[in-house]
Amino acid sequence: MLSYKELGLVNSKELFAKAVKGGYAIPAFNFNNLEQLQAIIGACVETKSPVILQVSSGARKYANQTLLRHLAKGAVEYAHELGYDIPIVLHLDHGDTFELCKSCIESGFSSVMIDGSHHPYEKNVELTAQVVEYAHKYDVTVEGELGVLAGIEDEVSSEVSHYTKPEEVEDFVKKTGVDSLAISIGTSHGANKFTPDQCTRTEDGILVPPPLRFDILEEIEKRIPGFPIVLHGASSVPVELVKIINSNGGKLKDAVGIPEEQLRRAAASAVCKVNIDSDGRLAMTAAIRKVFNENPAEFDPRKYLGPARDALKELYKHKIINVLGSAGKA
Ligand code: G3H
Ligand code: 13P
Ligand code: ZN
Numbered sequence: 640m641l642s643y644k645e646l647g648l649v650n651s652k653e654l655f656a657k658a659v660k661g662g663y664a665i666p667a668f669n670f671n672n673l674e675q676l677q678a679i680i681g682a683c684v685e686t687k688s689p690v691i692l693q694v695s696s697g698a699r700k701y702a703n704q705t706l707l708r709h710l711a712k713g714a715v716e717y718a719h720e721l722g723y724d725i726p727i728v729l730h731l732d733h734g735d736t737f738e739l740c741k742s743c744i745e746s747g748f749s750s751v752m753i754d755g756s757h758h759p760y761e762k763n764v765e766l767t768a769q770v771v772e773y774a775h776k777y778d779v780t781v782e783g784e785l786g787v788l789a790g791i792e793d794e795v796s797s798e799v800s801h802y803t804k805p806e807e808v809e810d811f812v813k814k815t816g817v818d819s820l821a822i823s824i825g826t827s828h829g830a831n832k833f834t835p836d837q838c839t840r841t842e843d844g845i846l847v848p849p850p851l852r853f854d855i856l857e858e859i860e861k862r863i864p865g866f867p868i869v870l871h872g873a874s875s876v877p878v879e880l881v882k883i884i885n886s887n888g889g890k891l892k893d894a895v896g897i898p899e900e901q902l903r904r905a906a907a908s909a910v911c912k913v914n915i916d917s918d919g920r921l922a923m924t925a926a927i928r929k930v931f932n933e934n935p936a937e938f939d940p941r942k943y944l945g946p947a948r949d950a951l952k953e954l955y956k957h958k959i960i961n962v963l964g965s966a967g968k969a
Contacts, residue, residue, distance in 0.1 A: 643748060647712065647715035650778060651818065653726075655818070658867070659909055662964070663907070663911075664964065665911060665912050666915065666963055667732075667913060668692065669694070669695060671701050675951060676710055678951035680718050680727075682951075683725050686959045687725065688968060688969055691750070691912060692711060693914065696735065696739055699743075711747060712747075723969065724969075731743040731750070734754060737770055740774065753767050753782075755783065756784040756785060756787050756788075756823075760811075764811060764814050767783040767817055772816075780819070782821055783815055783817040783821070788800055800823055802855055805858035808862050808866075819911070819912060821868075832897065833846070847898075850901065853904065868911065868912075869911070870914065873905075874896045874897065874918040875898065875902065880918075880921040880924075880925045884925045884928055887931070888928055889924065889928055896917070903964070918958075927946070930943040
C-alpha cells in the first residue's frame with residue numbers, strides 16, 4: 640500500500656469546497672504521456688491553478704501503473720522546481736469496478752471515480768458505497784455518477800444521453816457517502832458530441848449544439864446545496880484546431896463541442912470539476928500534423944512532440960484563465 644500522501648499529492652476535498660464557494664472549477668485534464676504532463680504542470684504553475692491529473696483505465700494500461708505513479712510524484716517535484724507548489728490530485732477517471740478503484744488507491748491515487756451510471760440505480764448505489772467505504776479509510780475522495788452521457792465515438796459513453804434525475808441525487812449522495820457527483824446535463828465525450836441534425840448550422844457552416852440543461856443543474860443544486868458537482872465531456876472542440884487538422888491531411892467530420900460560455904456559466908455554479916480530454920488530443924494532433932505536413936523530412940520526435948506540448952500548454956492556460964476561473968486559486 641502506497642499512500643498518495645507519500646507522493647506529495649492531495650485529495651480533492653478541500654479544493655472542491657473552495658471552488659464551490661469561490662464560483663470557479665478545478666481543471667481535470669487527462670494524461671497518459673510525458674509531454675501532456677509537462678504541459679499540464681507548466682500551465683498550472685504559470686497560472687497558479689490547482690489541478691486534477693486524470694487517468695482513465697485505458698490510459699493506465701497504456702502508460703503502465705508504476706511509471707504513472709513516478710510521473711505523478713515527479714509532477715509534484717516539477718511544479719516545485721518551476722517555482723510554485725500547486726495542489727495536485729491524481730484521479731482515476733471512469734473506474735468501472737471496485738477492484739480497479741482499490742488497486743489505484745493502493746498505488747498512490749488520491750481520488751477515484753466509480754462510474755456506476757450504466758447500472759440500474761440500486762446497483763449503482765451499492766457499488767459506489769462499496770468504493771466509498773474502502774477509499775475513505777485511506778482519506779481518498781470518491782466521485783460517483785448519476786445519469787448517462789451520450790457520445791458518438793467513445794467507448795466510455797452511450798448512444799443516447801439520459802439526463803440526471805434531480806429527484807435521485809439526495810438519496811444517492813446520502814446512501815453512498817460520495818464526495819462529488821458527476822451529472823448528465825447535455826455534455827458528452829469525444830470530439831463529435833452531437834450529430835449534425837441535433838445542431839443548427841451558421842451561415843459559414845459552423846455547427847451550433849443545443850444548450851446545456853441548466854434547469855436540471857439548478858434543480859440538483861436546490862436539492863443538494865453546496866455539494867460538489869462534476870461535468871464530464873466538457874471539451875469545446877475549437878473550430879481553429881479542427882481546421883488545422885483538416886487542412887494538414889486530417890479528416891475530422893462534423894466535430895462539435897460545448898461552447899465555452901456555457902462552461903463558464905457552469906463553472907460559476909456548484910460545478911467544481913470540469914473534465915477536458917478531447918481538446919488536448921485535438922491540440923496535439925493539430926500541432927503534429929502541421930509539422931509533418933510542412934516538413935515531411937522531420938523524424939526527430941522532439942521536433943513534433945515539442946510543438947505539440949507548447950500548443951497543449953497554451954490550450955490549458957486558456958481553459959484555466961478564460962473558462963474555468965481557477966487561475967490564482969492554488
Ligand atoms: O472520458 C474519457 C476520457 O476521455 C478517457 O478516454 O478511455 O480513451 O482514455 P480513454
Ligand atoms: P471530453 O471528451 O469532452 O474531453 O471529456 C473528457 C472526460 O469527460 C473525461 O472523463
Ligand atoms: Zn468522462
